[in-house]
Amino acid sequence: MVLTEMTSAGDEETGPFMNVHVTVNGAPRSATVETRTLLVHFLRENLSLTGTHIGCDTTNCGACTILLDGKAVKSCTILAVQADGRELRTVEGLETDGKLHPIQEGFIEEHGLQCGFCTPGMMMCSVALLQKNPHPTEEQIRRAISGNLCRCTGYVNIVKAIQHAANKMAGPSGGGRP
Amino acid sequence: MTVHGGVGQSIKRKEDARFVRGKGNYVDDVKLPGMLYLDIVRSPYAHARIRSINIEKALKVPGVLAVIRGKDLEAANLAWMPTLMSDKQMVLPVERVMYQSQEVAAVVADSRYAAADGVVAVEVDYEPLPVVVDPMKALEPGAPILRPDRKEQTNRIWHWEVGDREGTDKALKESDVVVKENLYIPRIHVSSIETCGCVASFDAMGKLTVWMTTQAPHAIRTVFALVAGLPEQKIRIISPDIGGGFGGKVPVYPGYVLAVVAALKTGHPVKWIEDRSENIQADSFARDYHISAEIGATRDGKLTALRVKTIADHGYTDAAANPSKFPAGLFHIVTGSYPFEKAHVEVDGVYTNKPPGGIAYRCSFRVTEAAFTIERIVDSLARKLGMDPAEFRMKNFIPPEAFPFKSALGWEYDSGNYQGALRKAMDIVDYDALRKEQAEKRKRGELMGIGISSFTEIVGAGPSHTFDILGLKMFDSCEIRIHPTGKAIARFGTKSQGQGHETTYAQILAEELGISSEDIAIEEGDTDTAPYGLGTYASRSTPTAGAAASIAARKIRDKAQKIAAHLLEVSPDDLEWKDHKFQVKGVPDKAKTMAEIAFAAYTNHPPGMEAGLEAVDYYDPPNLTYPFGSYICVVDIDKETGEVKIRRFVAVDDCGTIINPMIVEGQIHGGLTMGLAPALLEEIHYDENGNMLGGSFMDYLLPTAVETPKWETAKTTTPSPHHPIGAKGVGESATVGAPAAIVNAVVDALAHLGVTHIDIPITPWKVWKILHEKRAA
Amino acid sequence: MIPPRFEYFAPSSIDEAVQILDRFGGEAKVLAGGQSLLPVMKLRLAEPRALVDINRIPDLAHIREDAKSLRIGATTRTNDLNDSELIHARYPILSDAAYEIADPLVRNMGTVGGNVSHGDPANDLPACMLALGAHFVVRSPTGTRTIPAKEFYQDTFVTALESNELLLEIQIPKARPGQGNAYVKLEKRIGDFPIVGVAANLVLTTKGTIESAGLALTAVGPTALKATEAERHLVGKAPEDDAFQRAAELAQEITSPVSDLRGPAEYKRAMVRVLALRALHRASARAHGGA
């Protein structure tokens, strides 16, 4: 097959580049990246943390949700350089010492996922919610995940999964506050 | 005695263990050494002649290695490819672009970023041509012929009809009451949260492996072999974890082919992942049916006949994913849950300057269009007759004793109890109380509506005498191997995209084989290992591959029975399969479990018998299955703004035997949400120049958790008589049934103002306009 | 979607930031939350030569009330308005708006300063600022100046902010007894750009008549619009439906909505009236001590 000639390498300048240091799931990580590198690409490609997904590019779907200094944000609309020196948490950091986080258990127990693609972002958003509001009402949960789109589940079981985690995290005495 | 994880148990899903840890393996997670990235230059014009494509600047962009154009493909006879409907589609254009965002050239680079820079640097000179956006205008004399390559110099792709035209005309003429509605079911997009993409790689021996977002890996392999002329044993398609499909991952998109070409050209693995705008603007659309339906009845409310005419906008090529014999899919299930004497359906497919498609949107080949049509127009008819829509349906349903029932348009419904489902939904929602509330509210000037949809689906394509795609019969398959220690692996020709096959298939096998579902591994999606099958779409996995699982397991049981007899030193006829093991009839403690039998199959098999315990089944279903349900939706309308709020939605589904109630309920929740979406939110718009307006999630609005109501679900169970375990399939029922319930509810709220129909999506301003005009009048 | 290349600066002081902006003479863009800017860059509809990330400048994120004003720092996150007891209790118009700007995740990044100064007529906070009579404190290499909100919005994406100026703080007249305000908006779906939004702010005299009024509109013109005639009509009237009806009509008259995916122009214009009435009634109820 005759295809157009390949070039060997570009002759223009690339970059500019910057060294980015972050703490991800408790561990220091760094890489040198172009300044325009999106945080989600930094995580997925430079750090090989592929649990954070890309679903829309326009800050609408939330598949790329991670925690930045404890707050849930959309990593497709943040530059890696903006995260320099800051603390990140991704889905890979939810399980500790071989024990699932209550939100992970909740999603399994209540069938809160189907294809699994939105799930990491949905869980990270939920973790941030429960840190801020340990006993959310159903309305508060639905509002809190309104920036995370799921095409499979119809959300009912996601709400239950978050309630499951809330009850579990509240412990045997504190659970189920109305 | 029940087996752990058998049929009917709500066991937790096996696949969740990796998904909740972020360890799913989706196509974009595949990373190979030396991998390059492909990005696509797309047309700003909906119709234009390409004067030139200048790639000089693009080749100078750092990291860019190659640019592929149509003329490069033409030399290898790859510029065009066949569609699943035996039309043809451009991989890259040589002469003309036919829709805005069509692929024009492909840039290959050493990073995603460099490829994107290269795309911007490709200079294309276009000469705009007249654009045909409206399919009605496309059919007018003098309209530009969009496909001069065809023998027929018309934009009409095909005309298709079924039923008794004259008999229907006559019956309608003789009907006491006839109602007609024009219903437009707009173009929408499945928008699975994972977009499409692939990684193509050739090994040193020339074998091609493609990790690909496909719902039908085996069929794709064959298509690749036929189109590219590669020997089929040298093609391996791997469909890893798929982030939702809904029909959008059935077709072959140009990007896949380009990645393969680029891998061949560069000698490197090549990844192509589309972004969301490309996904919405260029990948297959769904629906886009302009329907005109007429329905007749006697004065006392007995249905007589149905006539449906439809214009189907297919874009510039017919790239629908339908069984070959049915260009309009299974749209002729449009007689729905009613025993019409006479019916006639005709559909015309039309070319326009829009992206190709005509795929399902979580439905079985145009069933949603059909269910929406009949459930909408039945409502209009009931209203015209002054009858309550529930009462009217009850009076006209096919009665339970009439099954198997032959429909006026030729389908044989396997089983049903439509009255039972509607009665149950009415009880749950307290229908009579709602009607009373509505009457009171109406007196106070408040707007509330109650909508019913009693749909019948047609899934599980399909029997080989009628169903094929590109000649490939629509069977599906299961291959089981029982290991010596009594654990098993089973592989299927289907491919889960979230439906939970790893769990439910194991449950069928657990039930049939007496092995805990935890001890059965399920694999799909790798064409080198899985048996051939047509894939997962149209709710066909349970009716076809699920049935294959049962039959293959029973083949294993047949052999196991002989081994058990050998071990127990009795005749096979003395044994019965009871409590998930073979036992000597009447002597329960003389029994062999499948684990014991499996061990013997490898260590102590009877003389003259082959060792091992394996079976494969290619299941050709004797008929389709016909799931059904009755949905009731209650809406409240803000009179000032026209906003519609769903207060309650009760869904009673009957999908026959249920394998995993938890998963079935989850499928219904999801399906309902994809029913709500087109009813209230989603629509793809084009301007008069053929630009898709709002081709991203900024403007194409998927429902969030806030608009989505707390679905209320319930079930009745009417098993399919021909499926080995009586299951019918459920992944799409709710998407099929829900839109009519919602629209019927809104129309019901406004019916006293003379409203008989509102086209979907029902936006606040459509409702406001009606209210505004009625107030003014 | 991949943004084009740019130089990235993360100055640690305001002076440094405005020097960089000045040096690039309009070719640099301030990066605050980035929730509007980065999507536009990913679409390659904007290609600034440099981004000036102001998130590392200390004390640009604050919400505090002094003797005269409520002062909100430019990099205050939109969600901080939601989380602030002060805002909820005394400036509920801002928590009304902040509660429904985009979605909670975007609000964790998106800044008040960005929303206010982006110049998008569909942003919610500009109408609130117009209704509240806010002032914007901006700094350039030559000094600091204060721009009233009503002079700030010039055209779509065009504001009074010069290319070498940085928005530092928003100053809102301190809430008074008898003041009530509200922001009401209509969306096709939660998180979407508004179809229409209306901001209303009322200050009542001790006798209960309207002493001053602010009314402003979102997404029905090239910028957020201040309904000056409507405001003027309200002053001196009783905060009741008669006055509100007329004010709502006057507000309708200044709109020039366009038909788009969020509704036909005639619908939007009609909704201005409906929403203005709702916003005024809610503001009045709050002025009377209601929620």
Added chain:
Amino acid sequence: MHFEGTFTVRASSTRVWSFFLSPQEFSSAIDDPHTIEVVDADHFRGTIKAGVAFIRGTFTWSATVKERVPPERAQMAVHGSGMGSAFDIVATLSVSESAGLTTVKWAADVQMSGTIATTGARLLQGTTEKKTNAFFENARKMLEVA
């Protein structure tokens, strides 16, 4: 999108007509930074950095004079591409002189294609209209001064 307008200037119709047909002159009425190159009497081309505020990109453009009837009528077609988009403008001019005053009736049919039309529909109409009006207003002022 269709825009049209009329204005009157104190200048001869010949002067007005030649202004709009002279690449150097008409291009000076364009606000956005641009370049222009004369290919021949009826063909011009160049680049333009167009947009609104920071939403801005570089387009390459070419123009063809479709009709010239001095000093009465003219029609020009302009095509441009950039930002994943394309624009096509057909501008028609009709000039008439009476008592030292020249009336110019203009019309422009503007077609946007691609990314801008797809994602920017919310803001497109207003911006395009403003730019078109600004061009003719600039031209009027220049003719008035001259």
